[in-house]
Amino acid sequence: MASEPVLSIRNLVKRFGGLVAVNDVSLDVFPGEVVALLGDNGAGKSTLIKCVSGVHSPTGGHIIFEGEEVHFSRPIEARDHGIETIYQDLALANNLDVPGNVFLGREVEKSYLGGLLRPLDNKFMLAQTASALASLHAEIPSLEVPIESLSGGQRQAVAIARAVYWQARLMIMDEPTNNLGVPEQHKVLDLIRALRDRGVPVILISHTLPEVFAVSDRLVVMHRGRKVTEKKVGDTNSEEIVQYMVGALDDTRTPAPVA
Amino acid sequence: MDQQVTQPVTKAGFSAPKTRTAGDRLILSLIHVWAWVFLAALILAFVVSVPLVSGSSVSFFTVRNSQNILVAITPILLLGLGQTFVIISGGIDLSVGWVMSWASVLSALALREAYNAGLPLPLAVAVGFGAAVVGGGMVGLFNGVIIAKLKVPPFIVTLGTSFIVRGMALLFSENTTVIGLPRGVRDYGNEALMYFVRGEGGGFYFLDKPELTGEMLRRMDRIITYPVLLTALVVAVAIFVLRRTKFGRHTYAIGGNREAAIRAGVPVERHIIMLYVMSAATAGIAGFLSMLRFTAGSAVIGDPLLLSSIAAVIIGGVSLFGGSGSVVGTIIGSLIIAVLTTGLVMLNVPSFYQFIVVGAVVILAVLIDQSRGIIKDRIETR
Numbered sequence: 186m187a188s189e190p191v192l193s194i195r196n197l198v199k200r201f202g203g204l205v206a207v208n209d210v211s212l213d214v215f216p217g218e219v220v221a222l223l224g225d226n227g228a229g230k231s232t233l234i235k236c237v238s239g240v241h242s243p244t245g246g247h248i249i250f251e252g253e254e255v256h257f258s259r260p261i262e263a264r265d266h267g268i269e270t271i272y273q274d275l276a277l278a279n280n281l282d283v284p285g286n287v288f289l290g291r292e293v294e295k296s297y298l299g300g301l302l303r304p305l306d307n308k309f310m311l312a313q314t315a316s317a318l319a320s321l322h323a324e325i326p327s328l329e330v331p332i333e334s335l336s337g338g339q340r341q342a343v344a345i346a347r348a349v350y351w352q353a354r355l356m357i358m359d360e361p362t363n364n365l366g367v368p369e370q371h372k373v374l375d376l377i378r379a380l381r382d383r384g385v386p387v388i389l390i391s392h393t394l395p396e397v398f399a400v401s402d403r404l405v406v407m408h409r410g411r412k413v414t415e416k417k418v419g420d421t422n423s424e425e426i427v428q429y430m431v432g433a434l435d436d437t438r439t440p441a442p443v444a
Numbered sequence: 445m446d447q448q449v450t451q452p453v454t455k456a457g458f459s460a461p462k463t464r465t466a467g468d469r470l471i472l473s474l475i476h477v478w479a480w481v482f483l484a485a486l487i488l489a490f491v492v493s494v495p496l497v498s499g500s501s502v503s504f505f506t507v508r509n510s511q512n513i514l515v516a517i518t519p520i521l522l523l524g525l526g527q528t529f530v531i532i533s534g535g536i537d538l539s540v541g542w543v544m545s546w547a548s549v550l551s552a553l554a555l556r557e558a559y560n561a562g563l564p565l566p567l568a569v570a571v572g573f574g575a576a577v578v579g580g581g582m583v584g585l586f587n588g589v590i591i592a593k594l595k596v597p598p599f600i601v602t603l604g605t606s607f608i609v610r611g612m613a614l615l616f617s618e619n620t621t622v623i624g625l626p627r628g629v630r631d632y633g634n635e636a637l638m639y640f641v642r643g644e645g646g647g648f649y650f651l652d653k654p655e656l657t658g659e660m661l662r663r664m665d666r667i668i669t670y671p672v673l674l675t676a677l678v679v680a681v682a683i684f685v686l687r688r689t690k691f692g693r694h695t696y697a698i699g700g701n702r703e704a705a706i707r708a709g710v711p712v713e714r715h716i717i718m719l720y721v722m723s724a725a726t727a728g729i730a731g732f733l734s735m736l737r738f739t740a741g742s743a744v745i746g747d748p749l750l751l752s753s754i755a756a757v758i759i760g761g762v763s764l765f766g767g768s769g770s771v772v773g774t775i776i777g778s779l780i781i782a783v784l785t786t787g788l789v790m791l792n793v794p795s796f797y798q799f800i801v802v803g804a805v806v807i808l809a810v811l812i813d814q815s816r817g818i819i820k821d822r823i824e825t826r
């Protein structure tokens with residue numbers, strides 16, 4: 186890989202009391218690639234990415250983003266660096282409409298009477314939201330309804346549109362197709378490809394191997410907090426990956442076969 | 445990664461919601477505006493029944509009655525306003541009743557002191573206003589900090605402070621009514637923007653009180669008293685803030701998904717503190733206005749209004765789970781309570797029945813609110 190990594194995780198450790206949720210994990214993400222993070226439930230995938238997105242402070246190790254070491258103590262600090270995360274639980278406010286969510290925490294205001302009256306600029310936010318969704322080729326029939334009335338896939342589109350609008354420089358998605366029907370899953374994969382085509386690198390956490398093989402460039406497998414392998418998508422297959430996921434194979438124990 | 449053929453980007457269009465019939469739409473809009481319909485029906489019922497029961501000379505639909513209702517709702521509405529914001533954010537403020545009392549006592553004492561120290565009356569009234577707002581706001585700050593920073597449930601914190609403030613109000617008022625206020629205070633609390641004199645020799649007066657005596661004076665109505673005017677201003681600001689500003693948007697977001705708000709960078713703790721300060725400050729304004737109206741500070745004026753204000757908020761459609769509701773809803777809720785109470789009095793219904801009826805309406809409101817969700821689901825999933 187010629188270019189500099191966008192994100193370098195070096196020897197990251199995260200402990201919860203006595204439990205080592207992430208154990209000495211190193212990982213690089215390069216521009217324009219989709220890296221899949223795989224592993225059984227409890228393998229430490231969510232914890233690892235929460236360290237990158239500012240939800241958790243790592244117990245040890247380093248996170249280097251765009252060439253500089255970063256220490257995020259709150260999610261907003263990661264977002265301010267352009268690291269956008271779509272959590273398993275989406276973290277959208279279901280009672281707000283689509284622009285309300287896309288602009289949550291960064292609302293655009295108008296200013297009257299020398300800044301005394303600062304109403305929200307809803308027209309502007311609506312227009313920007315519509316064009317962000319259009320750039321992802323995502324269609325949502327009505328943007329001005331509480332998003333609880335949208336489908337799971339549409340809500341994913343809202344979360345992704347938010348990241349795109351705010352010019353994410355790294356996108357992290359934690360099981361984005363969970364709880365979605367098959368057609369909706371395909372649409373989310375299209376959204377991931379649309380992101381990658383815009384040059385935004387994506388870390389994708391998923392359990393669903395076919396979908397991982399469909400969109401990813403590289404696969405990283407975790408088992409009990411440790412990274413057990415890293416493969417290019419063309420150099421492996423589902424059966425082998427499953428062996429790594431269940432702990433039957435482990436590159437840190439047995440030397441990896443020479444590629 | 446060259447072997448990965450870039451797939452053409454397909455249109456990620458998602459299925460449109462099911463189409464609704466005209467009947468569905470009617471039902472859905474009716475359950476949304478039921479409070480308006482209920483209020484209109486209530487007024488109509490009293491307009492018809494009051495002359496029947498109390499003699500044809502008595503009418504519900506008069507200028508005087510409308511003004512009585514407005515004067516009656518101001519404290520309920522003011523207590524309900526802050527509560528609306530707090531409940532939308534997923535909290536509750538049980539302290540507003542005693543904060544109102546505390547502010548009433550404090551502003552009476554401050555006004556009296558200021559006046560006796562030689563300040564002109566308007567300035568002394570302003571001092572009283574400041575004491576009420578700051579004194580109330582301090583309680584809100586205390587509530588907010590403990591709720592937001594120390595993560596104690598709002599129900600418990602505000603229950604606790606309501607006892608503390610109750611004690612302080614009784615202590616400062618020396619367990620009696622604070623009197624000895626300058627006479628002119630009465631005008632601030634009871635005079636109005638407009639006057640209307642019914643019948644012969646009567647007329648309409650704007651910003652100009654007619655000098656009347658005897659029978660003519662009895663025919664005079666005050667339209668929009670100063671307390672009603674100030675309340676209207678506060679309500680207008682509240683509507684603007686909740687509907688049109690970032691602050692309002694964040695209030696909904698915190699009530700809808702606090703975690704999402706935090707992750708989006710909304711300053712949630714600071715926001716919650718501000719909500720409780722606002723709630724207590726508007727309760728302070730209610731205490732100040734009651735002090736003006738009765739020319740006295742009272743340590744027991746607010747407590748009975750707490751439950752009425754929460755009832756108004758709930759009738760107005762604010763969900764106790766947070767995330768939804770509006771100021772306009774709370775206005776309608778307050779109006780329903782005031783119209784009910786006034787109308788039942790005019791029908792000579794003993795006052796304890798009023799409580800029973802208001803209680804029934806609160807439960808009805810919540811039932812309608814719940815069925816709204818169920819009906820919506822049924823319509824959307826069939």
Ligand SMILES: Nc1ncnc2c1ncn2[C@@H]1O[C@H](COP(=O)(O)OP(=O)(O)O)[C@@H](O)[C@H]1O
Pocket residue numbers: 201204206224225226227228229230231232233
């Ligand atoms: N906030 C937390 N406090 C304590 N333990 C946690 C916390 N979050 C995760 N864990 C534990 O860390 C381990 C890894 O969890 P997680 O990162 O969620 O796994 P995955 O996302 O791969 O399923 C699990 O054993 C889980 O119980």
Ligand SMILES: [Mg+2]
Pocket residue numbers: 230231232273359
């Ligand atoms: Mg997880």
